[in-house]
Amino acid sequence: MTYSDVTIVVDERDDLFYTRAALQAHRPEEGRITVQPTPASGSPAALAHDMLYALGKRLAPGPHSPDVWLDAVNTAWLAAAAWGIATGVRHVVVPRAHLLTIRRIDQLLAWREMTGAQLTLLWQKSPRGLPPALARVERCISGQDQFEALLAEPGPMPARPPFPPAPPMAGPAAVAAGQSPARQPRETRAASLRPGQRAHHCTSAMATAQLVQTAPAVEIASEEAAALAALAHPLIAGALSVLAFTRAGLGSLRFTRDLDITGDVCAIKLHGVGHRSCPLHAVPVWARPLLAGARAHHRLTPHPPRDSVFAPVMVAEARHLRAHAGRLPRLDLSLPAGTLVP
Structure with missing residues (x-):
């Protein structure tokens, strides 16, 4: 299977330009968000929580938090997918994707399938380490101009518009x-x-x-x-x-x-x-x-x-x-x- 709406941006030298451009691209009101993975988090749902944070959601803190049920992986990703659809997210940029486990990369790809959004992953090391799931991606770029042009694209229309046209009222x-x-x-x-x-x-x-x-x-x-x-x-x-x-x-x-x-x-x-x-x-x-x-x-x-x-x-x-x-x-x-x- 190939992923036509997934783009790998290879930044083998870990140039600050790419990270800075990705962070500046975070504009939820335009349907584009930048998700920053929490470093070295062992929580199974950590990446879903990062996605929720990028969508403007905040989990209640504390050991007895009412959001403890979002520690479950499937529950957290389902919530993230629902918010992505509801807010009309069209493009998600993820810096430092080379630090993600294969399991979390699979979770991102599954989220993209549910929402229909475009996914851009910054692979900030040698592309020789790409896992099999990303090796099948059709679009791979490695230049600053290409990356800027990618961020300028409006992204695909949401697969499920949050507010479909209503029939005529009477x-x-x-x-x-x-x-x-x-x-x-x-x-x-x-x-x-x-x-x-x-x-x-x-x-x-x-x-x-x-x-x-x-x-x-x-x-x-x-x-x-x-x-x-x-x-x-x-x-x-x-x-x-x-x-x-x-x-x-x-x-x-x-x-x-x-x-x-x-x-x-x-x-x-x-x-x-x-x-x-x-x-x-x-x-x-x-x-x-x-x-x-x-x-x-x-x-x-x-x-x-x-x-x-x-x-x-x-x-x-x-x-x-x-x-x-x-x-x-x-x-x-x-x-x-x-x-x-x-």
Whole structure:
């Protein structure tokens, strides 16, 4: 097998130019990140943690950290892949790749397969030591001009766009977006009454958005939004963000499905007991990448669209969700998260 979206940059003399250029290329807002491997770390998930750090995520410190479950290799790499997809990463540059073990190189290649991003590895020693997996790479360069040209490339489009185009809206959702609403049947128009109104038959969020206005998001301080955005696990970040901007009970989140999040991640539908009240909530801009990360994590597992997105952190890993809620006292999320069974 060859890897057409993997490039080896040979820097046999370990020229400072290449390292400096790689670090300067770190521009997440443009879809390009530079991942710096932690030197001499024996943790099996160390490289995945380095990837999460480059993506702007911060693991909680301490021996009893609520992020201890991210010490598992597969869990950490799945989180890194979900965030890569959600944030639209197109190009990843890894300096000093010659220090990585074969196992970690294989992990990087597997991450690239999951996300569809371009991968550039700086091999800063003789190319004679390239492992078999990298010897099959089609693209190998060794000049400064070539490296600069590579960094100037926009990179491939993400294999899974984080915010796919949403179908045309009608009704209140279209009016809120500044569109002209399409003509609706009488029974449909009668359903369009007030923000957060329940939709019949518990349809998808997109179908509900054709009939019902979204309930406005609760505003939170920018510092709290930044703290939520820095959470390393996509499901925890997504779940706590929903609790923060809806102030809904935790039970409403328990049954949230993939199809309860609109394609553009602008609205989310929650569920009441017996589906007697299933309101549609607007998703604030700051929370959309977090919900996109949760949805990407759900789809990578994979699960059917009707499965609960947040189920893994509602039961099996409830203690981690509760612990993170406790670390955000200004949002006052400890009470709803505290109802979980550890």
